[in-house]
Amino acid sequence: MSRVLVVDDDPQLLRALRITLRAAGHEVVVAPDGATALREAAASHPDVVVLDLGLPDLDGTEVLAGLRPWFTGPVLVLTARTASADAVAALDAGADDYVTKPFDMDELLARLRAVLRRRSTETTAPVVVTDHFTVDLAARQVTVDGVPVRLTPTEWALLSELVRAPGRLVGQRQLLQSVWGPAYETETNYLRVYLAQLRRKLEPDPAHPRYLHTEPGMGYRFRP
Template structure:
């Protein structure tokens, strides 16, 4: 059974998430502040942490930093802070995804499924499919409807980051830093250009991508 630690200081949200997650087969643990979250994470060793940023004793960003000092457990931020800067800061600090309050429980459960899948063997497989396109990350080959597709070195770097993190929202800053270097913070036009090229090569309908998705102002996500 997948263990989820929910951290929020609002009793109604804790109760709603505990009921809904348990109904879908998750083992649910809860904490109402940052200190309790860090203690629970060490004691329970959850498979996923759902974390509010506005906690009474410390900022959620501090909790993320404390967790990332010793664990790679996926962190899904659930917060009322809707500004893009807040989302990017949380993602860069080590969060794996970000959902804004008020939230739709169906969408939240889908995000939970996507993030927890990354912890299993499926996420480590070198062969990834996008409809009729098969990407072999180990052999660095792409075939679409049986025909070979060639990617540039930069396209390979981008697609490998996204495909090795299925369901995860990868921030623009992280992609820019990992592909072009730490001095590239604002060149988001590079990302737009290369993502458009990747969609033309990998997606069945580049104008309406089903797998390489844009989260406006935040980053990109690979949806299996």
Template sequence: MTRVLVVEDEPQIVRALRINLKARGYEVEAAPDGRTALDLAARHRPDVVILDLGLPDMDGGQVIRGLRGWLSVPIIVLSARQDSTDKVEALDAGADDYVTKPFGMDELLARLRAAVRRATPAEEAAVIATQDFTIDLAAKRVTRQGTDIRLTPTEWHVLEVLVRHAGRLVSQRQLLREVWGPAYEHETNYLRVYLAQLRRKLEADPAHPRHLITEPGMGYRFEP
């Protein structure tokens, strides 16, 4: 289910969006201000963000830049500001689309679907097969010798980030930021715990891993 974070301080608009999005199978969370939005995004990692620029505690552009520091999901601005300067600033800050109020719900939903499609890379459907286990990114499934391996949501998220950077070093800070959010960039003990759990479940010899490699002091690397 696609998770949508609605950042909007007008209750009527939030209600309309919530009703229409839920009716089409989206999971919806709402934030009335920028700080709440950044906190929800860090804790629940939305798949797409709908964002008003005129928020009570900070400008929407600040929220965009805050999200873009660690999150790559589509951001659709929904704003009463119609000046081209505002649009350019929002897009330069990292927004993917800009819809002006008043807006048509059908148009907004179409733009939302398009943004989600563009954000889904072709390799989403890829199946990565190693000598010891197989990862189906689209199905979010891992099998070992034909048997499903149960991973917790956090274990899967750690594995997914590493797999999407296969063969490349993922720094500790980047991995913490992508999985837990920017407030956890220094919690390196989290990584030791979860990598150990993944190795126990996936590696033939967890003490001498072939696929989930530690680069001491730097980060981790997935080798197919």
């Protein structure tokens, strides 16, 4: 059983989420606004937080900023379909994934299971293995079908950021800041160029990526 903190200012949705999550076997704590969410998180120590970005008192990213210095569990954000920029900002602030409103409860439960599963296995393992290539993070080496592949330092930095978060959507800004630095956080063309190079070297069919996926306008996702 996982303890889930659900933060949303819509009473009907909050009630529906409480019922659905409890039926799925979770313990549920609820909060109708950001200030309450931060207090409940400190008091109840949840395993995962489901966080609406449109709160009446604090912006969702402000709640994230208050959580992330000490809360290491996954955060799944809820966002309006038209607010992709808000979702990107939340991912950059430390969210693990997002679900757009309106959403299907089964989809939410699946995303919740995925972020919990990923956080329990998220690569403390130094070697990431797929059916086509292997990434040895400790040795900084990549092999395709057992044959070493040479990556440039930038390609390696980008790949390692993605494989350290299997299945998780990594935001464009986060990748740009991590690989190139804060001055390059708007240079999204860099990501397109270098992801194309990585796909040519690692994917069995670069035109139809199996492992290195793009979510347009949002970021990139490594699926092992």
